[in-house]
Amino acid sequence: MIVLSQERTKRLVAVHGWSGTVLGLLLYAVVLTGAVAVFAHEIGSWSRGGDATRHGLPSTVHRHLEAHMGLVDPAYHAEVSIGTTDAGALRLSFQQPMTNPESGQIEDHAHVFHVDPVTGETLRHQEGFLRALRAGEAGAALERFLIDLHVRLYVPEPWGLFLTGVLGLAMMVAAISGVLMHRHLLRDLYTAPRGRGLLSDKRDRHVLAAAWGVPFSILLAFTGAFFSFALSLGLPVVAMVAFGGDQQALIETVIGNPEAVDPRPAPLASLDYVLHDSAERAGSQPRTVLIENTGTASSRLTVFHGATGGALTGTTHMFHGVSRAFLGEKPTLGTQPSAGSAAVSLMAPLHFGNFAGLASKTTWFALGLAMAFVIATGMQLWVRRRQESRLWQRFDRAVVITLWGLPIALLGAAVAFFLARPVGDPLWWTPVGFLVAGCGAITLGLSPRDPAARYRRVVALLCIGLPVLRHLTGGASWSEVLLLGQFEVLTIDLLLLISGSLLSLADAPRLFLRAGVLEPAE
Amino acid sequence: MNTAKDIDEANRHRTMSAQMRWWLGGSGTIAFAILATAAMPLWLPEGSAGIDHIVFPIVLFPLTWAAAFFYVVLERSPKRCLLLMLGAIAMNGALIASAFVGGPA
Numbered sequence: 001m002i003v004l005s006q007e008r009t010k011r012l013v014a015v016h017g018w019s020g021t022v023l024g025l026l027l028y029a030v031v032l033t034g035a036v037a038v039f040a041h042e043i044g045s046w047s048r049g050g051d052a053t054r055h056g057l058p059s060t061v062h063r064h065l066e067a068h069m070g071l072v073d074p075a076y077h078a079e080v081s082i083g084t085t086d087a088g089a090l091r092l093s094f095q096q097p098m099t100n101p102e103s104g105q106i107e108d109h110a111h112v113f114h115v116d117p118v119t120g121e122t123l124r125h126q127e128g129f130l131r132a133l134r135a136g137e138a139g140a141a142l143e144r145f146l147i148d149l150h151v152r153l154y155v156p157e158p159w160g161l162f163l164t165g166v167l168g169l170a171m172m173v174a175a176i177s178g179v180l181m182h183r184h185l186l187r188d189l190y191t192a193p194r195g196r197g198l199l200s201d202k203r204d205r206h207v208l209a210a211a212w213g214v215p216f217s218i219l220l221a222f223t224g225a226f227f228s229f230a231l232s233l234g235l236p237v238v239a240m241v242a243f244g245g246d247q248q249a250l251i252e253t254v255i256g257n258p259e260a261v262d263p264r265p266a267p268l269a270s271l272d273y274v275l276h277d278s279a280e281r282a283g284s285q286p287r288t289v290l291i292e293n294t295g296t297a298s299s300r301l302t303v304f305h306g307a308t309g310g311a312l313t314g315t316t317h318m319f320h321g322v323s324r325a326f327l328g329e330k331p332t333l334g335t336q337p338s339a340g341s342a343a344v345s346l347m348a349p350l351h352f353g354n355f356a357g358l359a360s361k362t363t364w365f366a367l368g369l370a371m372a373f374v375i376a377t378g379m380q381l382w383v384r385r386r387q388e389s390r391l392w393q394r395f396d397r398a399v400v401i402t403l404w405g406l407p408i409a410l411l412g413a414a415v416a417f418f419l420a421r422p423v424g425d426p427l428w429w430t431p432v433g434f435l436v437a438g439c440g441a442i443t444l445g446l447s448p449r450d451p452a453a454r455y456r457r458v459v460a461l462l463c464i465g466l467p468v469l470r471h472l473t474g475g476a477s478w479s480e481v482l483l484l485g486q487f488e489v490l491t492i493d494l495l496l497l498i499s500g501s502l503l504s505l506a507d508a509p510r511l512f513l514r515a516g517v518l519e520p521a522e
Numbered sequence: 523m524n525t526a527k528d529i530d531e532a533n534r535h536r537t538m539s540a541q542m543r544w545w546l547g548g549s550g551t552i553a554f555a556i557l558a559t560a561a562m563p564l565w566l567p568e569g570s571a572g573i574d575h576i577v578f579p580i581v582l583f584p585l586t587w588a589a590a591f592f593y594v595v596l597e598r599s600p601k602r603c604l605l606l607m608l609g610a611i612a613m614n615g616a617l618i619a620s621a622f623v624g625g626p627a
Contacts (some may be wrong), residue, residue: 004596005598008595008596011595011596012596015547015595168584169584176592180596222584226584229583230580230583233556234559234580234583237559238562238576238580241621242563250576253572253576331571333573334571334573335571336571338571338574339569339578340574341577343577343578344577347581
């Protein structure tokens with residue numbers, strides 16, 4: 001129990017309320033999209049009609065790599081990245097740093113090949129700056145849109161990152177002030193909601209969800225603020241003092257200074273042997289491989305593995321590219337293990353909840369939704385206490401519109417993606433769908449009647465309609481995805497259908513009452 | 523017995539304190555957090571890999587700001603709060619200035 005003077009408690013109540021209200025609508029948007037973005041990859045896979053099951057890199061990598069090396073200028077051998085595509089093909093990317101005339105910055109220019117892992121046939125060849133090639137992947141439009149919306153609210157860089165960083169700080173303030181001002185936090189964990197529709201009932205639900213979610217809220221707010229500010233503010237500020245403003249020098253120091261290149265030609269060691277060796281050391285199949293200075297005496301292989309066996313982070317192994325000697329495990333940052341590297345490598349799993357597969361992702365998703373609920377009920381409580389003011393009455397309507405409008409707009413983005421996939425450009429139409437559905441939701445919310453029931457029906461309709469639309473626009477059928485073991489497609493379809501049905505059923509008693517089937521007491 | 527003048531004085535004092543806290547909690551804490559983050563590489567130990575003094579200021583930025591913010595909110599005396607915050611800002615500013623005068627670390 002934390003005992004504070006009346007004056008300090010008053011200040012904390014004001015800080016708690018204003019921090020959650022002034023930025024509350026945007027905070028709700030970031031938290032809700034963040035909860036959904038936990039499953040961004042699964043949603044992306046669902047939108048593509050299912051991805052191929054990944055079993056790591058095929059054992060024929062070396063042969064396919066050599067066959068494609070001759071197809072590109074040797075300057076592109078400076079760095080070769082090897083991985084797999086969502087469709088299960090081998091992805092070979094030959095790249096070299098080059099000045100992008102559009103941005104004026106040095107970026108990786110690449111020749112990217114998608115290769116059939118069995119036959120070695122080139123399925124696709126792209127050439128361009130990597131950033132542009134990634135941004136142009138139409139199949140990932142929905143997934144990318146979700147992540148962009150969460151990371152920077154679709155505001156241009158670096159302002160979007162500043163905005164979400166400030167929102168992270170506001171959330172941290174709201175959560176910590178909530179802990180400090182509640183004198184009976186442990187008792188609040190077991191508060192039972194009181195009468196239906198009462199202000200105290202709303203408060204009880206707010207306190208109950210907030211009390212259980214406090215550690216998670218602080219953790220997410222802290223890691224989220226770190227991700228937003230690290231590159232947009234922290235890096236330039238530290239580089240200014242410690243490296244005279246040279247951010248590239250800072251990055252090289254943190255990642256590990258590149259070794260001097262020995263340009264003498266030397267054959268690349270057997271990649272298949274190195275991958276096998278690395279898999280035995282890590283206890284899991286490699287996900288990606290990076291080859292630096294390919295074909296020279298100073299060639300080096302970096303092999304990346306995902307997290308396994310309850311570990312929070314994956315492992316990275318380094319091998320000599322010619323002698324295939326194991327050079328050691330590479331930490332996330334620097335060339336040897338350090339507290340700084342360990343701290344940074346914990347940030348991603350703690351923010352994304354992706355360290356224990358579906359179990360941790362589901363927990364993160366559920367806690368994210370609980371946080372969105374806390375923000376929404378917090379705003380409603382704040383407004384209900386100030387109902388006499390016309391300004392707060394308008395804000396109350398804005399809260400209702402945002403609470404329902406955001407899910408409608410997100411579902412609208414998915415509708416637009418599916419409609420645009422066979423006929424147009426989903427990269428452009430997905431955000432347009434979000435905007436159109438959002439505008440529709442705002443229009444619906446501006447009518448004088450309480451819009452909640454209509455919103456519920458729209459969300460229900462969209463939830464039920466999406467799986468049908470996915471199938472009608474060329475998506476795989478349930479029997480096809482079951483045969484291929486692409487369970488995420490089936491799971492998301494079913495979740496949407498169940499959510500839509502439950503929302504439709506919420507209106508059923510009212511419809512029965514209207515039809516005279518039930519008496520009001522029932 | 524309090525006169526109307528005393529009450530006015532007390533109200534003015536309360537308003538000024540609230541305004542001081544408002545400015546300190548907003549721009550004051552942001553200035554402090556940015557300066558503290560910039561100055562940290564100058565005194566933090568480098569660690570075994572020689573990167574801790576660069577990485578930790580960036581990792582700790584949100585916590586640095588939150589600590590300063592809650593200090594401003596919870597400090598009983600607004601004057602002490604102002605002095606401490608200005609002192610901390612000046613100290614970090616001086617550290618950064620000394621780094622520029624003596625060349626980057």
